[in-house]
Amino acid sequence: MKKTILAAALAAMMSVPAFAADSADIVVIGSGGAGLSSAITATEKGAKVIVLEKMAFIGGNSNRSEGGMNAAGTKQQLADGVKDDSPDIFFMDTMRGGHYLNNPQLLHTLTTQAAGAEEWLLSLGANFCHRMGRGGGQTRARGHGPCDGSPVGIELMRVLSERADKDHIDIRVNNRVTEILTKGGKVSGVKVKTAKGVETINAKAVVLATGGFGANHKMVEKYRPELKGFSTTNQPGATGDGIVLAQKLGASLTDIEQIQIHPTVIKKNGALISESMRARGGILLNKNGKRFTNELLTRDVVSQNELKQPDGIGFLIVDDSIYKKNKMLRSYVSEKLMTKCDSVEDVAKLIGADPKVVKASFEQYWKAFDSKKDDLFGRPEMVIRLDQAPYYVAQVTPGIHHTMGGVTINPKAEVISKKTEKPIPGLFAAGEVTGGVHGGNRIGGNAVADIVTFGRISGQSAAAYVGK
Ligand code: ADP
Secondary structure, eight states, X not given: OHHHHHHHXXXXXXXXXXXXXXXXXXXXXXXXXHHHHHHHHHHHTTOOEXXXXXXXXXXXXXXXXXXXEEOSSOHHHHHTTOOSOOHHHHHHHHHHHTTTOSOHHHHHHHHHHHHHHHHHHHHTTOOEEEEOSOOTTOSSOOEEEETTSOOHHHHHHHHHHHHHHXXXXXXXXXXXXXXXXXXXTEEEEEEEEETTEEEEEEEEEEEEOOOOOTTOHHHHHHHOGGGTTOOBOSOTTOSOHHHHHHHHTTBOEESTTOEEEEEEEETTTTEEOOTHHHHTTOEEEOXXXXXXXXXXXXXHHHHHHHHTSGGGOEEEEEEHHHHHHOHHHHHHHHTTSSEEESSHHHHHHHHTOOHHHHHHHHHHHHHHHHHTOOTTTOOSOOOSOSOOSSEEEEEEEEEEEEEOOEEEBOTTOEEEBTTTSSEEEEXXXXXXXXXXXXXXXXXXXXXXXHHHHHHHHHHHHHHHHTTO
């Protein structure tokens, strides 16, 4: 008895489960939202799954996801009176936001299945509500997330990891996959670097769920030299390993040079201030105290508008009416990412701008709210008047956020070979490692929709491939 406990404790210390198997039906590489959605779905179908995660903890960038999960036609939207949304409108908003570069089949899959993916999360116990306020580039309010306004990623990873635990899914942290093995043109397993050395795990199928490459500055610069020196909102493990692993197997890449910069990032530490702060009513001023954009345009356009301002910076301003209701905003303030200002004059002082100019900017916005018409920039929705002091202000600048490009997949999440243009037998992919879903710019709230929707599809497809 004692020996067993000791062995288990030692194994846990080595980050390898006791009695670790060296074979599985399916190996999932990466433990973010896509990886765990895939692993849970494949396990439900009866497949034996091992999840390999290179970092010391699970969750990747999914842990950092703040805004929400987009889905159209949900029961929660209906309950909030949003009765005129549909997968078709969701599709058109995303196409427009992605500059029509999106793969229509993949996007159709996303927009028709996101509501089902959200229901699935609810069935796993996610404490999600519909969120009022439109994100950039959207014509309907279709974000969903924790009811108290806290970040979506933490709740997402809570329910997925609890379910994975319940299903006894073998998740191994500190396990970095260095190679995908093949036999006779089919995937046959992986090589993985652990504390003990390099091991081989045999598997009939592999799901790539390794996320993007937003933390790999060399790779970002290779595809987009002008992004040299930009800070990143990404976790350090977002280095594009999956793209390199898949390329070695001859995978095709889609839109690899499409990299999103997000306009509200704190330069010194890469901390992200969620787009939902603007959706809920926040505005942006430049250092002269003037508004410079419709704050609800897509992230790429708002970023470009911001870069044209003095020093390429903006000041995001929200008020107490948001603060009172939104846990995420309260955490920005307690983490000193946003500063409390007791009055419009104090906002001007913080910005270093002429108080008269700042006052005039607020008055223009109040007028726009009252008349429901923003003459200056044509902002389509103003959910609050923004006149409830104290105000909360953050100095922001664009930072690297999402890599839209990646390995080419079809709607079954099968990875496509560059040479044959057919699926590579046994190789599947989901989430930020893939390209094509988001086109030239990702709409806020579509990443979580993507990783859960395609995570589930990849799990189903891989399970079917291995005969489950
Ligand atoms: P997604 O949103 O697509 O699910 P995430 O960034 O949330 O992507 O998760 C991807 C995970 O994959 C991260 O936790 C990352 O550390 C992990 N990962 C990346 N490369 C490897 C690798 N070579 N081996 C194992 N895990 C990896």
